[in-house]
Amino acid sequence: MEELLRVEGLESGYGEMQVLWGVSLKVQRGSLVVILGPNGAGKTTTLRSIMGIIRPWRGSITFDGEDVTKLPPHKKVPRGLVLVPEGRHLFPDLTVEENLLMGAYTRVGKEDLSDTLELVYSLFPRLKERRSQKAGTMSGGEQQMLAIGRALMAKPKLLMLDEPSQGLAPKIVGDILETLVRLREEQGLTILLVEQNIAQSLKIADYAYVLEQGRVVLEGTSSELLEKEDLVKAYLGI
Amino acid sequence: MVDVGLVVANLVYGLLIGIIYGIATVGLNMIFGVLKIVNVGHGAFIMVGAYVTLLLFTLAGVTPPLTIVASMAVGIGLGLLFYYLVIKYLVDAPELATLLATFAIGVLLQEIVKAFMGADSRGFTWNLGNIEIAGVSVALSKVIAAILSIALLGFLYLVIYRTKLGLAIRAVVQDKEGAMVVGVDVDRIYAISFALGIMVTVASGSILAMYLQSGIHPYMGEIYTLKGFVIAVMAGLGSIPGAFIAGILFGLFENLSYVALQSIEGIQPLVLTRSIAFLLLLIILLVKPSGLFQR
Ligand SMILES: Nc1ncnc2c1ncn2[C@@H]1O[C@H](COP(=O)(O)OP(=O)(O)O)[C@@H](O)[C@H]1O
Ligand SMILES: [Mg+2]
Numbered sequence: 001m002e003e004l005l006r007v008e009g010l011e012s013g014y015g016e017m018q019v020l021w022g023v024s025l026k027v028q029r030g031s032l033v034v035i036l037g038p039n040g041a042g043k044t045t046t047l048r049s050i051m052g053i054i055r056p057w058r059g060s061i062t063f064d065g066e067d068v069t070k071l072p073p074h075k076k077v078p079r080g081l082v083l084v085p086e087g088r089h090l091f092p093d094l095t096v097e098e099n100l101l102m103g104a105y106t107r108v109g110k111e112d113l114s115d116t117l118e119l120v121y122s123l124f125p126r127l128k129e130r131r132s133q134k135a136g137t138m139s140g141g142e143q144q145m146l147a148i149g150r151a152l153m154a155k156p157k158l159l160m161l162d163e164p165s166q167g168l169a170p171k172i173v174g175d176i177l178e179t180l181v182r183l184r185e186e187q188g189l190t191i192l193l194v195e196q197n198i199a200q201s202l203k204i205a206d207y208a209y210v211l212e213q214g215r216v217v218l219e220g221t222s223s224e225l226l227e228k229e230d231l232v233k234a235y236l237g238i
Numbered sequence: 239m240v241d242v243g244l245v246v247a248n249l250v251y252g253l254l255i256g257i258i259y260g261i262a263t264v265g266l267n268m269i270f271g272v273l274k275i276v277n278v279g280h281g282a283f284i285m286v287g288a289y290v291t292l293l294l295f296t297l298a299g300v301t302p303p304l305t306i307v308a309s310m311a312v313g314i315g316l317g318l319l320f321y322y323l324v325i326k327y328l329v330d331a332p333e334l335a336t337l338l339a340t341f342a343i344g345v346l347l348q349e350i351v352k353a354f355m356g357a358d359s360r361g362f363t364w365n366l367g368n369i370e371i372a373g374v375s376v377a378l379s380k381v382i383a384a385i386l387s388i389a390l391l392g393f394l395y396l397v398i399y400r401t402k403l404g405l406a407i408r409a410v411v412q413d414k415e416g417a418m419v420v421g422v423d424v425d426r427i428y429a430i431s432f433a434l435g436i437m438v439t440v441a442s443g444s445i446l447a448m449y450l451q452s453g454i455h456p457y458m459g460e461i462y463t464l465k466g467f468v469i470a471v472m473a474g475l476g477s478i479p480g481a482f483i484a485g486i487l488f489g490l491f492e493n494l495s496y497v498a499l500q501s502i503e504g505i506q507p508l509v510l511t512r513s514i515a516f517l518l519l520l521i522i523l524l525v526k527p528s529g530l531f532q533r
Pocket of ligand 2: 045086
């Protein structure tokens with residue numbers, strides 16, 4: 001398999017405070033990779049640095065064969081690098097459909113969006129029912145579906161998701177993870193998932209990284225990590 | 239005794255000047271709404287617009303309503319210039335930095351205009367005769383100024399609620415990080431929004447000049463910065479339609495308080511009317527600091 005994303009020696013932080021101390025990871029095209037780690041380990045900071053929301057201090061990010069280390073988010077989205085951020089960051093006063101159209105912001109006026117919109121509505125029929133409702137009035141689960149739908153509108157090559165199950169009921173978490181599996185199998189989408197839930201995410205992932213205090217402390221295929229479950233749990237402080 | 243005719247006349251004039259106040263505050267509120275910065279130099283941009291109209295009319299004979307187009311162009315130019323020169327680097331800085339920077343921009347504009355035009359108060363005459371509104375005789379030029387204000391508000395409304403650019407502006411206002419992850423160039427949206435806000439503000443200076451036709455001098459904007467703050471706080475900082483409605487209320491309030499004060503003997507009503515606006519500001523801040531129209 002060929003590499004879609006390669007992160008090497010990534011260092012980053014906020015102001016003077018360094019959070020990441022040389023994170024390296026790879027995502028093969030068509031695979032589902034999960035990043036595990038306790039609260040404050042730097043998982044969100046890793047995704048935000050890859051996306052360019054915060055500037056990487058050192059290290060390199062290669063996406064689809066191109067060095068994108070210094071590109072801002074609005075130059076990464078059209079290349080197919082798309083993030084579903086932690087906490088969703090929807091536009092609460094825009095309707096569901098306007099949120100979805102904003103997801104295709106870099107494509108509007110250039111391409112036909114109806115196919116992508118239909119795909120999103122077929123994945124999440126609830127969104128179609130509620131298309132003219134304001135995003136802020138929906139339940140947490142529906143908002144997470146909208147956040148994923150909005151990201152799909154950009155036609156991602158790599159979909160990065162930051163704790164999509166946060167604060168949701170177990171049943172809805174299951175639905176969302178299942179949708180990710182479907183997206184990968186049916187659309188060939190490559191996925192980089194940040195999760196705290198070890199068992200469920202290792203079940204669907206091919207490869208996993210464990211992040212602690214801004215460093216990768218453990219990595220391996222899902223089955224390798226499942227064998228070392230005690231070690232993983234120790235790192236996660238469970 | 240209160241003279242009914244005088245009350246009606248002040249209602250009509252209050253409404254007209256209120257509409258002008260409204261459009262003169264919309265730009266201030268838009269800039270705050272999107273960039274979260276308070277433009278302390280606001281009034282200086284109004285002054286620039288008044289000079290655009292004064293000069294184009296007196297030197298080139300351009301009819302005042304048309305000068306608004308020139309003011310809009312000047313506003314977009316100044317907005318982009320100051321955004322890329324200064325504001326861009328201060329958007330995420332502490333509030334005091336943007337307050338001082340926009341104050342400095344205002345002073346700079348005042349002094350540049352003064353250097354070229356002198357400090358004298360100027361005016362012009364553009365007389366189209368009078369029409370009657372509710373039995374009150376009003377200069378047609380003032381009515382046209384009010385109508386143009388509403389047209390300008392309508393134009394801004396269309397940009398914000400009916401275009402892809404407007405959707406992106408609203409998205410940035412509602413969730414900046416959300417806008418970033420969908421690929422909006424937030425810096426560019428800030429630049430355009432700042433330029434649009436300054437555009438409306440400079441254009442409102444042209445409308446104001448058309449309305450007053452006098453009192454045009456480099457420091458004329460200061461009182462409108464202050465009134466703009468009162469109106470913006472009434473509206474709730476950031477709300478565009480709120481700013482317009484609050485402007486109308488403020489115009490009515492100012493004129494009616496003038497009537498009320500006039501019936502008190504031994505005081506100068508016009509002088510007191512000015513300070514009563516700030517009394518209003520203090521009361522609103524104490525009673526409803528989030529503004530009258532804010533959820
Ligand atoms: N916006 C921010 N400003 C300053 N520090 C932050 C910010 N966001 C996160 N941090 C700090 O960075 C560290 C890593 O946080 P984060 O990447 O959010 O961890 P995780 O997503 O793994 O829980 C934490 O110590 C956190 O306090
Ligand atoms: Mg996180």
